[in-house]
Amino acid sequence: MTPVVKNLVIINVLVFLAQSAMPGIEPLFMGHYPLGANFQPWQVISHMFMHGSMTHIFFNMFALVVFGSALERAWGSKRFLQYYMLCGIGAFFMYEATVGYEVMQLTGGVSYEGIAGRVLGASGCVYGLLLGFGMLFPNTELMLLFPPIPIKAKYFVIIYGLIELSLAMGNSQGDNVAHVAHLGGMLFGYILIKKWQKNRSNFY
Numbered sequence: 001m002t003p004v005v006k007n008l009v010i011i012n013v014l015v016f017l018a019q020s021a022m023p024g025i026e027p028l029f030m031g032h033y034p035l036g037a038n039f040q041p042w043q044v045i046s047h048m049f050m051h052g053s054m055t056h057i058f059f060n061m062f063a064l065v066v067f068g069s070a071l072e073r074a075w076g077s078k079r080f081l082q083y084y085m086l087c088g089i090g091a092f093f094m095y096e097a098t099v100g101y102e103v104m105q106l107t108g109g110v111s112y113e114g115i116a117g118r119v120l121g122a123s124g125c126v127y128g129l130l131l132g133f134g135m136l137f138p139n140t141e142l143m144l145l146f147p148p149i150p151i152k153a154k155y156f157v158i159i160y161g162l163i164e165l166s167l168a169m170g171n172s173q174g175d176n177v178a179h180v181a182h183l184g185g186m187l188f189g190y191i192l193i194k195k196w197q198k199n200r201s202n203f204y
Contacts, residue, residue, distance in 0.1 A: 001065055002072035004081050009061050012122060015049045016057050026050065026120070031092055033099050033117030048088040050120040060122045067129040074136055083132065083192055084125050087185040091124020094184030119178050127164070127182040128189035130157055135193050161186055 001009065019026055031047030032039040051057035072080040099117040133140075134157030141150045151159075161183070168179035 002069045002077070004072055004077045005064060005068040008064060008068070008084070012049055012051070012057060012061060016051050019050060030118055030120040031096070033096055033103070035100070035103075036117055044089055044092055045085070047092060047120045048122050048125055051122070052120060056121055060126050063126045063129065064122065067133040070137065071129060071132050083128065083189065086192060087128025087189045088122065088125040090188030091127070091181040091184035092119065094187065095119055095178050095181035098180045119181060123178070124181045124185035127185035130160060131186040131189040132193060133157070135190070
């Protein structure tokens, strides 16, 4: 693990342990709809260090180590941390914008009650890392677990993006995954990389 990746993993694990020991802190630090009564400014950052289950944090941290370490080596620690955080922030606001749209549709913007807007997890950041890895190392072959076949990173990213888009548009009842946040992380990652590529001396 590279330095920033290692520290991010440590922070995420410590926060997850704190959630388990003190369940009452979760509503205070998870993300809420910005115009709702439970929103606090620090939630824009704090939500991305919290997780809903052992499986949730395991797969996010696994992806952080695999894709994040490669990107930190390519960009350096400062640029990598900037990218990681901005992808998470972008994912948060893109998700909450869809919640705001639901508020307008269902209540005319008058009431927030009954509208889901809670979000937590590093998935928005991780999907940004996945997008970044696919753009920087498009022909690197990844080995899938299920099924165990090799696939180039660029195709892996495209497939994952299309799956998330399909799930976000399907809006299946009972699906508590913030697919729009995943897409937001990828979108903001793409915008950042394209912006940085204009000045390659700083980008690499």
